[in-house]
Amino acid sequence: DNVRFLNNQVPPYDLTYSDVFMVPNRSAVGSRLDVDLTTRDGSGTTIPIVVANMTAVAGRRMAETVARRGGIAVIPQDIPLDVVADVVQWVKSRHLVHDTPITLGPTDTVGDALNLLPKRAHNAVIVVEAGRPIGVVTEADCQGVDRFTQLAQVMSTELLTLPDGIDPQEAFDRLHEGRHRLAPVVDGDGRLVGILTRTGALRATLYQPAVDAAGKLRVAAAIGINGDVAHKAKYLLDAGVDLLVVDTAHGHQEKMISALRAVRALDPQVPIVAGNVVTREGVRDLVEAGADIVKVGVGPGAMCTTRMMTGVGRPQFSAVLECAAEARRLGKHVWADGGIRHPRDVALALAAGAANVMIGSWFAGTYESPGDVHRDADGRQYKESFGMASARAVQLRTAKDTPFERARKALFEEGISTARMYLDPERPSVEDLIDSIVAGLRSACTYAGARNLEEFHERAVIGVQSLAGFTEGMPLPTSW
Numbered sequence: 001d002n003v004r005f006l007n008n009q010v011p012p013y014d015l016t017y018s019d020v021f022m023v024p025n026r027s028a029v030g031s032r033l034d035v036d037l038t039t040r041d042g043s044g045t046t047i048p049i050v051v052a053n054m055t056a057v058a059g060r061r062m063a064e065t066v067a068r069r070g071g072i073a074v075i076p077q078d079i080p081l082d083v084v085a086d087v088v089q090w091v092k093s094r095h096l097v098h099d100t101p102i103t104l105g106p107t108d109t110v111g112d113a114l115n116l117l118p119k120r121a122h123n124a125v126i127v128v129e130a131g132r133p134i135g136v137v138t139e140a141d142c143q144g145v146d147r148f149t150q151l152a153q154v155m156s157t158e159l160l161t162l163p164d165g166i167d168p169q170e171a172f173d174r175l176h177e178g179r180h181r182l183a184p185v186v187d188g189d190g191r192l193v194g195i196l197t198r199t200g201a202l203r204a205t206l207y208q209p210a211v212d213a214a215g216k217l218r219v220a221a222a223i224g225i226n227g228d229v230a231h232k233a234k235y236l237l238d239a240g241v242d243l244l245v246v247d248t249a250h251g252h253q254e255k256m257i258s259a260l261r262a263v264r265a266l267d268p269q270v271p272i273v274a275g276n277v278v279t280r281e282g283v284r285d286l287v288e289a290g291a292d293i294v295k296v297g298v299g300p301g302a303m304c305t306t307r308m309m310t311g312v313g314r315p316q317f318s319a320v321l322e323c324a325a326e327a328r329r330l331g332k333h334v335w336a337d338g339g340i341r342h343p344r345d346v347a348l349a350l351a352a353g354a355a356n357v358m359i360g361s362w363f364a365g366t367y368e369s370p371g372d373v374h375r376d377a378d379g380r381q382y383k384e385s386f387g388m389a390s391a392r393a394v395q396l397r398t399a400k401d402t403p404f405e406r407a408r409k410a411l412f413e414e415g416i417s418t419a420r421m422y423l424d425p426e427r428p429s430v431e432d433l434i435d436s437i438v439a440g441l442r443s444a445c446t447y448a449g450a451r452n453l454e455e456f457h458e459r460a461v462i463g464v465q466s467l468a469g470f471t472e473g474m475p476l477p478t479s480w
């Protein structure tokens with residue numbers, strides 16, 4: 001029930017993603033599009049991607065966008081319950097195909113538009129009057145224009161509109177023919193219901209949204225192990241979350257086990273994820289307490305200082321390998337949480353047996369993460385990220401404590417408080433990153449001769465490499 005190592009060479013030490021590679025197998029899978037990436041862990045994802053419950057990463061726009069492409073986002077435990085309930089309701093009211101538009105009125109200003117444009121990858125404001133689109137404004141329309149100029153003066157009024165319910169391929173063709181990058185989507189009365197870009201239409205033909213039994217986009221939420229755990233879990237279940245994540249840095253502890261039991265007692269059906277652990281004993285205890293999915297990872301996270309502070313943790317590839325084998329033996333699943341920086345890491349985590357991978361910081365540097373876009377001295381765009389165990393997160397979380405209590409808690413930080421996550425100019429949206437992850441993963445499956453993720457885990461053959469082997473695989477800088 002475990003992955004195969006090349007020439008049966010299993011090293012006596014633990015490995016992380018960069019330490020390993022896969023060799024190609026004889027394959028009968030002709031096309032990357034023949035690969036099915038649906039997961040079978042009960043999470044309902046159609047691509048194996050989960051957005052980590054980090055305040056700087058997972059908010060409503062992230063949740064909407066990734067669920068439309070088949071992943072799921074976990075709303076962090078630091079968000080007040082009523083706000084999480086709003087987010088859940090909002091995500092569930094989103095359309096499965098077209099994106100939520102940014103809308104302003106004709107007398108709103110260029111400044112208003114410039115503030116909102118970086119919030120969405122489609123880079124357009126739809127100008128509406130009485131609910132109907134009358135113009136489109138893009139960043140180019142705002143260049144060199146006084147910020148107080150009204151949008152009516154800069155908007156383009158040559159609109160192509162698409163009818164709600166249009167087949168995505170037809171939408172693509174119409175956009176292409178009309179040489180439009182995007183178009184407002186309207187209902188029978190001409191009222192704006194969404195926006196569709198050419199790339200969005202294309203993606204709608206390649207991805208399947210992650211939906212609940214009622215056909216609404218899926219969303220998950222996290223709770224910690226302190227306080228009235230059962231109350232919080234019940235609140236979130238009543239709010240309609242599809243999956244509960246019971247989360248703490250050291251998941252293999254008594255408090256987690258009692259929290260899990262309390263949550264499981266509330267609802268025998270809802271998928272419960274719990275973590276984090278890195279040993280088979282940890283998996284066993286959390287499964288025994290009611291977890292369906294165990295989250296694996298101590299210290300690989302990009303914002304994480306745990307290993308340097310404590311010496312505790314485990315190289316992530318080996319942690320996933322061992323925990324996935326144990327979960328599989330128990331008829332359960334694991335998610336590989338943390339340390340994913342390249343599409344290859346996703347493929348390797350899944351080869352090791354994970355059902356889904358959790359990605360945090362990498363997705364912080366996208367339009368869809370909650371923070372604002374900043375520019376550095378060279379004009380490069382970035383967003384701020386911070387660890388959930390950082391002094392900053394602790395300060396935010398303990399706002400109701402006395403100053404003394406807050407100061408005391410902040411002393412026990414195990415995370416980075418401010419990091420700049422640069423937006424990749426070629427891939428500034430989380431959907432661009434998902435495209436590259438999914439392309440890499442589909443291709444890895446065809447190299448392995450696998451039609452689905454289960455076969456991928458069974459067929460993958462893993463080798464161990466030196467640092468020179470790893471660097472050999474990196475393309476040369478283009479100015480070399």
Ligand code: XMP
Pocket residue numbers: 052053054249276297299300301302303304305306337338339340358359360361362386387388389390414415416
């Ligand atoms: P990435 O590498 O994708 O990892 O950012 C996301 C995961 O990192 C964990 N995390 C932390 N771990 N201190 C830690 O020790 C922190 O402040 C922290 N913040 C996030 C968490 O498991 C997350 O899913």
